Amino acid sequence: MKTFTTRRDIREYLTSQGAATIGFVPTMGALHNGHLSLIARARQGNDITVCSIFVNPTQFNDPNDLKNYPRPIAEDMAKLEQAGCDVLFNPPVTEIYDDNEQWHLNIGPLEHLLEGDFRPGHYQGVTQVVYKLLDIVKPDNLYMGQKDYQQFLVVSRMVSLMGIPVKMVMCPIERETDGLAMSSRNIHLTPAERQHALVIFKTLNWVKANFNIDNLPTLQKDAMAKLAAEEGVQPEYFSIVDGKTLLPADANSETVVALTAARVGNTRLIDNVLIK
Numbered sequence: 001m002k003t004f005t006t007r008r009d010i011r012e013y014l015t016s017q018g019a020a021t022i023g024f025v026p027t028m029g030a031l032h033n034g035h036l037s038l039i040a041r042a043r044q045g046n047d048i049t050v051c052s053i054f055v056n057p058t059q060f061n062d063p064n065d066l067k068n069y070p071r072p073i074a075e076d077m078a079k080l081e082q083a084g085c086d087v088l089f090n091p092p093v094t095e096i097y098d099d100n101e102q103w104h105l106n107i108g109p110l111e112h113l114l115e116g117d118f119r120p121g122h123y124q125g126v127t128q129v130v131y132k133l134l135d136i137v138k139p140d141n142l143y144m145g146q147k148d149y150q151q152f153l154v155v156s157r158m159v160s161l162m163g164i165p166v167k168m169v170m171c172p173i174e175r176e177t178d179g180l181a182m183s184s185r186n187i188h189l190t191p192a193e194r195q196h197a198l199v200i201f202k203t204l205n206w207v208k209a210n211f212n213i214d215n216l217p218t219l220q221k222d223a224m225a226k227l228a229a230e231e232g233v234q235p236e237y238f239s240i241v242d243g244k245t246l247l248p249a250d251a252n253s254e255t256v257v258a259l260t261a262a263r264v265g266n267t268r269l270i271d272n273v274l275i276k
């Protein structure tokens with residue numbers, strides 16, 4: 001695997017590869033099998049697979065979260081080598097941002113719903129960095145996980161607003177054998193919290209099994225109550241929404257998705273299931 005830390009060097013290398021197709025997996029590191037499944041998917045569909053590891057400061061609204069975000073770069077590089085990734089881009093913050101850089105993109109309602117409501121400014125930071133990374137890597141295909149469902153929609157919107165010639169590919173959520181969605185944040189869970197966190201997937205499945213478009217408010221309320229009843233779990237939202245707009249689902253919704261965020265101890269987890 002070739003590793004680059006500057007824009008100039010990675011651009012020079014990718015340009016030298018001519019017409020080779022590029023699959024890109026942007027990450028913030030602390031890689032798990034979810035990320036590696038994106039690498040595997042990118043390898044299947046492209047000549048060159050590029051992964052970026054960059055803990056993006058502009059998407060964190062809690063400075064402690066940014067400070068404590070895991071950064072096991074040596075382990076990550078070993079995992080990428082093993083997964084057959086061709087190129088790693090691992091820039092320092094100064095390579096991506098100038099001082100006092102401003103960014104604002106009108107993403108519409110998607111920005112302020114659900115995650116956007118609990119993490120103000122988060123999607124401005126995400127679009128800012130993904131725009132820059134796409135401009136550097138210039139991939140043909142961009143691979144992102146269903147776990148960050150809203151992020152996928154937000155980035156798709158940015159790609160279409162900015163006319164970026166890249167195909168977005170959503171890859172399924174990878175789960176531990178007991179159902180917990182893989183996440184870089186899971187390492188912060190104590191063994192007891194890890195057990196309590198299973199209520200999230202169980203509740204999503206319960207909602208899927210009991211889905212009834214005429215009964216969404218009750219279903220959402222009951223789901224919130226189930227999460228809150230679990231020791232150490234504080235739900236932030238549980239919403240059953242239209243899979244394209246993230247507005248409340250109705251009979252015309254072609255896709256319906258249930259999305260939730262909850263704090264388990266000090267760790268904030270998100271998860272979702274496609275219902276229809």
Ligand code: PAF
Pocket residue numbers: 026027028054056059126129130148151
């Ligand atoms: O999903 C993530 O890890 C990040 O939000 C992303 C897309 C790499 C942007 O920093």
